[in-house]
Amino acid sequence: MISLIYILTNPSFPNYVKIGKTSDLQQRIRQLNNPTCLPFSFRAYATYKVEKDLDIVEKAIHSLIDKIDYDLRAREEADTGRLREREFFALDAENAFEVLRQVAVLRGDEHNLERVKQTKQEKTEEQIAKTVEERAEKQKRLTFSEYGIPIGAQVAFIRDPSMTATVINEIQVEYLGKKYSLSSLAAELLVKHCSWKDGTKAQGPLYFTYKGVKISEMRNK
Numbered sequence: 001m002i003s004l005i006y007i008l009t010n011p012s013f014p015n016y017v018k019i020g021k022t023s024d025l026q027q028r029i030r031q032l033n034n035p036t037c038l039p040f041s042f043r044a045y046a047t048y049k050v051e052k053d054l055d056i057v058e059k060a061i062h063s064l065i066d067k068i069d070y071d072l073r074a075r076e077e078a079d080t081g082r083l084r085e086r087e088f089f090a091l092d093a094e095n096a097f098e099v100l101r102q103v104a105v106l107r108g109d110e111h112n113l114e115r116v117k118q119t120k121q122e123k124t125e126e127q128i129a130k131t132v133e134e135r136a137e138k139q140k141r142l143t144f145s146e147y148g149i150p151i152g153a154q155v156a157f158i159r160d161p162s163m164t165a166t167v168i169n170e171i172q173v174e175y176l177g178k179k180y181s182l183s184s185l186a187a188e189l190l191v192k193h194c195s196w197k198d199g200t201k202a203q204g205p206l207y208f209t210y211k212g213v214k215i216s217e218m219r220n221k
Contacts, residue, residue: 005048005058007096011040011129015188016074017096020087021058040129043122045093048100049112061103065089071192090192143170147218155208157189182208
């Protein structure tokens with residue numbers, strides 16, 4: 001069996017990747033896919049074969065990401081009060097791959113790193129997930145003009161007003177160089193900064209203000 005570091009993705013939560021270690025990738029994926037609560041399955045995006053010091057390499061990769069941005073890792077407080085660190089990171093798969101590539105370059109074994117080719121079923125599942133997400137987004141989508149918010153305006157995260165996003169069109173904002181709907185940004189910030197376990201149910205207008213007024217309260221005025 002080959003010891004390796006893996007990057008896994010899952011269309012159920014497209015904003016996160018799982019980075020872990022295993023000596024049997026297929027068995028590990030089967031274990032993760034066993035719960036019936038997941039609408040879609042985990043799949044391998046990339047693998048990095050590690051011939052020795054697997055635990056050390058995995059820990060170094062996690063620590064490197066933590067140092068780049070501590071808030072990228074999913075964390076939650078356990079019943080004991082201790083902070084439980086997960087192997088899930090708010091990175092797109094290609095950026096996660098680049099982290100592994102840099103480590104492999106430093107170790108001199110970049111040839112052990114490879115992307116995993118998607119199966120036809122995986123491509124179909126990702127398209128289904130994307131379609132479902134787009135439909136849900138349309139159902140709850142707001143237009144900023146309905147709230148009297150102009151393009152170029154700054155909206156502030158209600159839990160931390162220092163976190164602001166810029167309105168770039170009728171339905172999207174830009175935050176740290178990335179485009180979001182207001183709801184998807186609220187979900188990401190709630191998970192990363194407020195220890196929310198399920199940010200997917202966030203309603204954007206409830207979590208942002210414009211000129212000090214909660215957006216959800218503006219359209220009725």
